[in-house]
Amino acid sequence: xxxxxxxxxxxxxxxxxISTVLELVTKAASMAATVEAITWGAGGQSGAAVLGDYGxxxxxxxxxxxxxxxxxxxxxxxAALIESGNRPDVLLVPATYDGRDIAGRxxxxxxxxxxxxxxxxxxxxxxxxSKHGIFGGAQIATARFTGERPWIFVVRxxxxxxxxxxxxxxxxxxxxxxxxxxxxAARVLSRHAEERTGPKLDEADVxxxxxxxxxxxxxxxxxxxxxKLLNGAPGASRAIVDAGWVPYSHQVGQTGKTVKPxxxxxxxxxxxxxxxxxxxGSKNIIAINKDQDAPIFSVADLxxxxxxxxxxxxxxxxxxxxx
Amino acid sequence: xxxxxxxxxxxxxxxxAPQALDPATGTLVRDGKLILDDxxxxxxxxxxxxxxxxxxxxxxxxxxxxNAETSGLRTALAMGAAKAILVSxxxxxxxxxxxxxxxxxxxxxxxxxxxxIAATESTDGYTGTTPVQVAELLGMPSVTFAKKVTVxxxxxxxxxxxxxxxxxxxxxxxxxxxxxxGVVEPRYPSFKGIMAAKSKPVDQLSxxxxxxxxxxVGAGGARQQVVDVSAADERKAGEVxxxxxxxxxxxxxxxxxxxxx
Numbered sequence: 001x002x003x004x005x006x007x008x009x010x011x012x013x014x015x016x017x018i019s020t021v022l023e024l025v026t027k028a029a030s031m032a033a034t035v036e037a038i039t040w041g042a043g044g045q046s047g048a049a050v051l052g053d054y055g056x057x058x059x060x061x062x063x064x065x066x067x068x069x070x071x072x073x074x075x076x077x078x079a080a081l082i083e084s085g086n087r088p089d090v091l092l093v094p095a096t097y098d099g100r101d102i103a104g105r106x107x108x109x110x111x112x113x114x115x116x117x118x119x120x121x122x123x124x125x126x127x128x129x130s131k132h133g134i135f136g137g138a139q140i141a142t143a144r145f146t147g148e149r150p151w152i153f154v155v156r157x158x159x160x161x162x163x164x165x166x167x168x169x170x171x172x173x174x175x176x177x178x179x180x181x182x183x184x185a186a187r188v189l190s191r192h193a194e195e196r197t198g199p200k201l202d203e204a205d206v207x208x209x210x211x212x213x214x215x216x217x218x219x220x221x222x223x224x225x226x227x228k229l230l231n232g233a234p235g236a237s238r239a240i241v242d243a244g245w246v247p248y249s250h251q252v253g254q255t256g257k258t259v260k261p262x263x264x265x266x267x268x269x270x271x272x273x274x275x276x277x278x279x280x281g282s283k284n285i286i287a288i289n290k291d292q293d294a295p296i297f298s299v300a301d302l303x304x305x306x307x308x309x310x311x312x313x314x315x316x317x318x319x320x321x322x323x
Numbered sequence: 324x325x326x327x328x329x330x331x332x333x334x335x336x337x338x339x340a341p342q343a344l345d346p347a348t349g350t351l352v353r354d355g356k357l358i359l360d361d362x363x364x365x366x367x368x369x370x371x372x373x374x375x376x377x378x379x380x381x382x383x384x385x386x387x388x389x390n391a392e393t394s395g396l397r398t399a400l401a402m403g404a405a406k407a408i409l410v411s412x413x414x415x416x417x418x419x420x421x422x423x424x425x426x427x428x429x430x431x432x433x434x435x436x437x438x439x440i441a442a443t444e445s446t447d448g449y450t451g452t453t454p455v456q457v458a459e460l461l462g463m464p465s466v467t468f469a470k471k472v473t474v475x476x477x478x479x480x481x482x483x484x485x486x487x488x489x490x491x492x493x494x495x496x497x498x499x500x501x502x503x504x505g506v507v508e509p510r511y512p513s514f515k516g517i518m519a520a521k522s523k524p525v526d527q528l529s530x531x532x533x534x535x536x537x538x539x540v541g542a543g544g545a546r547q548q549v550v551d552v553s554a555a556d557e558r559k560a561g562e563v564x565x566x567x568x569x570x571x572x573x574x575x576x577x578x579x580x581x582x583x584x
């Protein structure tokens with residue numbers, strides 16, 4: 001049975017589909033003749049034009065979910081649609097906080113497995129094979145589903161390039177959320193946006209990340225300042241997120257974000273495999289670390305063996321002098 | 324209210340040791356000594372604090388493994404958990420995330436918890452869907468990516484990480500909450516704790532004890548497989564300079580060359 005219909009879970013932010021969704025819709029259009037998307041919240045009507053532009057024909061709009069978390073209501077609406085006989089061959093889900101919640105609940109509801117951390121997909125006859133970086137990206141595992149469809153893949157950001165195809169706006173069809181009991185009982189009381197002056201971490205052209213070598217939470221200020229000077233985003237190794245110096249949203253690596261900027265500057269990061277998998281796809285890598293044997297130097301285009309407390313202040317000063 | 328907390332924990336091969344996939348099954352080799360996943364120490368600490376604050380609750384660990392390994396569980400028991408349920412059965416080898424969730428959900432239901440805590444993902448498999456699958460199977464609400472957790476009356480209040488910042492979420496109990504690293508500072512087991520852990524109960528169950536069959540879990544129940552593992556393209560190391568007070572100039576020159584500055 002060939003791959004005919006692919007759905008994309010079209011998460012939105014600020015009323016527009018997030019960049020990973022456009023990457024997935026582009027990929028879906030290369031996999032199957034029919035591409036359809038699922039939206040919720042404010043992402044539906046406003047998203048139909050841009051989702052259509054990238055190749056989606058239909059948008060299933062779950063609509064307003066109020067102050068609920070998306071996991072339970074969106075997965076229930078999707079499950080109802082699938083159980084009504086509208087079955088895609090493949091469902092692509094962006095690897096985001098809400099995407100993982102929706103995929104997990106949908107998987108349990110439909111009793112179908114889910115494959116996560118996908119970095120590439122290829123259609124091979126009647127099969128879809130997914131690629132995964134393992135052991136810090138040193139090896140690539142290829143996986144496939146062996147059972148019933150839809151096959152649910154949760155895909156990491158930046159796995160594909162988004163490409164507009166000039167398609168007409170997608171047709172919007174409303175879908176209903178069935179009655180839910182306790183599973184939908186969580187309520188968002190308030191939303192807090194942290195101040196972010198620069199670009200988003202996984203969309204930035206320059207990422208400056210800090211690690212344990214910064215010595216303390218205060219040392220991270222240098223990373224933030226350098227990122228700001230380069231119009232980049234500050235990132236972090238797992239070690240300093242675990243230490244509570246910076247929030248989880250800054251984490252680059254296997255259990256955090258994947259970034260592929262033009263330049264990645266690793267400051268005081270040794271380069272554990274956990275970290276390398278999230279950044280070794282960067283076009284250029286600069287590493288500053290005092291341990292010359294640190295694994296980060298094996299992937300760096302420019303390695304500086306030196307103390308971040310000496311190199312960074314001078315670098316910041318030099319860049320300030322130019323601006 | 325006495326809060327009884329279940330914390331899901333995973334015993335994993337030491338991530339700092341070399342790892343490999345079994346060439347025959349494509350699953351992670353887990354035959355060496357297993358340790359408590361670092362990510363789970365935060366959940367254990369969170370559970371202990373919430374149980375302590377409630378006055379009389381306790382923490383029950385729930386874990387599964389294809390063998391009867393308990394060394395990782397003893398670490399969490401030494402931190403202060405009261406007891407553990409270990410679903411241990413050779414038939415569990417090769418389980419996918421959904422099968423894992425089915426096993427954990429059945430085991431968790433036995434403990435009748437007010438709150439279930441898990442890490443956002445494990446360090447070795449990092450699928451990141453198991454806790455939410457457990458919540459769906461148990462018919463419970465869930466709040467993932469918690470960076471702060473408090474219990475207020477019959478509800479849990481969570482600061483949930485988002486792309487933009489965080490959401491303040493209220494969720495009635497019982498519920499499943501996944502915690503990020505850094506949510507709390509895990510305590511080190513005391514000598515007394517380590518000694519006490521040796522005699523704490525670890526209830527070992529087979530899948531048959533949970534009413535599950537070989538077709539539902541393990542390799543027999545998995546509906547996904549690894550078909551190939553190959554080496555990734557190697558990235559080559561570039562130039563390395565030793566800082567003698569002027570290395571920042573090399574960095575600036577490199578950025579200039581890329582037209583970043």
